[in-house]
Amino acid sequence: MLRCSVVLLVVAAAAVLSAAEQSGQQRQCLWHAIANGSASSNWIEYAGEADLTGGDRTGGALDASLTLRTSGGAANSDARATLLDWRVEDRSLILAGDFSATSGPLDTLHNLLADHREFYSCETAEPLFVMTTVTALMANTNFDGSFDRHYDSLRVPSTNGFVKTVKSFGNGAYTLPIYGGAMALHWLLPADSHLAPVGDWGERTMRAFVVGAPPMLLMQLATGGSRPEEGKSHWHPFADDNGASGHAFMGALPFLTAAHMTGNRILKSGLYVASGLTGWSRINDRDHYLSQVVLGWSMAWLATRAVARVDDDGLVQLLPIATPEYSGVLVSLRF
Numbered sequence: 001m002l003r004c005s006v007v008l009l010v011v012a013a014a015a016v017l018s019a020a021e022q023s024g025q026q027r028q029c030l031w032h033a034i035a036n037g038s039a040s041s042n043w044i045e046y047a048g049e050a051d052l053t054g055g056d057r058t059g060g061a062l063d064a065s066l067t068l069r070t071s072g073g074a075a076n077s078d079a080r081a082t083l084l085d086w087r088v089e090d091r092s093l094i095l096a097g098d099f100s101a102t103s104g105p106l107d108t109l110h111n112l113l114a115d116h117r118e119f120y121s122c123e124t125a126e127p128l129f130v131m132t133t134v135t136a137l138m139a140n141t142n143f144d145g146s147f148d149r150h151y152d153s154l155r156v157p158s159t160n161g162f163v164k165t166v167k168s169f170g171n172g173a174y175t176l177p178i179y180g181g182a183m184a185l186h187w188l189l190p191a192d193s194h195l196a197p198v199g200d201w202g203e204r205t206m207r208a209f210v211v212g213a214p215p216m217l218l219m220q221l222a223t224g225g226s227r228p229e230e231g232k233s234h235w236h237p238f239a240d241d242n243g244a245s246g247h248a249f250m251g252a253l254p255f256l257t258a259a260h261m262t263g264n265r266i267l268k269s270g271l272y273v274a275s276g277l278t279g280w281s282r283i284n285d286r287d288h289y290l291s292q293v294v295l296g297w298s299m300a301w302l303a304t305r306a307v308a309r310v311d312d313d314g315l316v317q318l319l320p321i322a323t324p325e326y327s328g329v330l331v332s333l334r335f
Contacts, residue, residue, distance in 0.1 A: 103191075112211070114310045115208075118306040128302060131298040135292075138233075138289075139235055139291040140235055145289075151284075155284060163281040163284050166251065166280070169278045170249070176206075176209070179254070181202065182202020182205070183203040185199030204260075204261070205254050208304045208307045212299055212302065216299045219243065220241045220244045221238055221241050222237055223243025223295070225243035226242055227287055227288060228288070230242075233291060245287075245296035247281070247296070251281075252304075256271070256272070256301055257308075259271035259275065259304075261308075279293035279297050
């Protein structure tokens with residue numbers, strides 16, 4: 001349990017460093033340009049309506065605050081920015097400020113609903129069909145059995161300690177409390193906190209689990225495959241419940257989530273490799289055939305992909321805006 005916790009915290013730390021590298025400056029800067037008949041905005045977190053209160057700039061002094069509330073974004077989000085500077089150019093008001101926001105359980109619930117819509121969509125159906133077809137060919141031919149026998153001849157006993165450690169990543173009794181604790185940070189810390197990416201990672205991982213676990217269980221039953229020690233890998237619907245590796249699914253979630261959060265190619269590649277370690281441990285221990293591990297990992301990838309697509313959705317939003325002074329469209333760009 002201790003080793004599992006340490007490694008998962010390292011994963012979270014990697015996500016923190018990468019996310020901070022990419023978005024640290026973006027989280028601190030908020031720009032709005034509202035022009036006569038047009039508007040533009042660069043804002044990484046939420047598209048919202050802005051109310052400028054108390055603004056008074058005289059002699060270079062600034063005493064103002066900017067309150068932003070979401071419109072069409074997360075259900076319970078409340079983002080606030082302290083106005084640092086503003087100017088007028090060509091009848092446009094340009095604002096800049098530091099921004100801070102927190103999310104709550106209602107935001108996570110809202111995101112979960114969107115996650116399910118994304119998962120059960122045509123965007124997921126195509127890769128799911130491909131993955132199911134590939135693993136079906138592996139399981140219902142001699143491929144799985146041949147691979148199992150070949151790997152068994154190459155097994156190295158000295159790796160048993162490492163295998164035991166990575167296998168623990170697939171034990172939800174160990175990992176789910178860790179994700180839950182990290183998710184609490186997502187609810188408690190403002191978005192500009194240095195630990196906010198840890199909270200984001202925990203919340204995303206929990207969402208991926210909630211979205212992916214039911215179809216994963218259905219896949220295990222529908223394929224009906226058996227373990228290597230029990231028989232052949234051929235699918236016999238509802239005859240058994242080992243057609244997809246649950247450990248491979250659970251063990252891949254935290255690493256794939258972190259991989260979706262980083263733009264660092266080297267780190268992303270390392271996280272993708274790490275996401276397969278738990279599945280490899282199941283092959284090493286002859287608890288699952290290769291096709292069953294691939295299918296379990298694939299279900300985790302589809303779930304984390306759906307969550308990532310929801311969080312990346314709405315990169316460009318158009319919002320109508322009308323005031324006594326201005327009218328037009330607010331263009332919100334998240335980057």
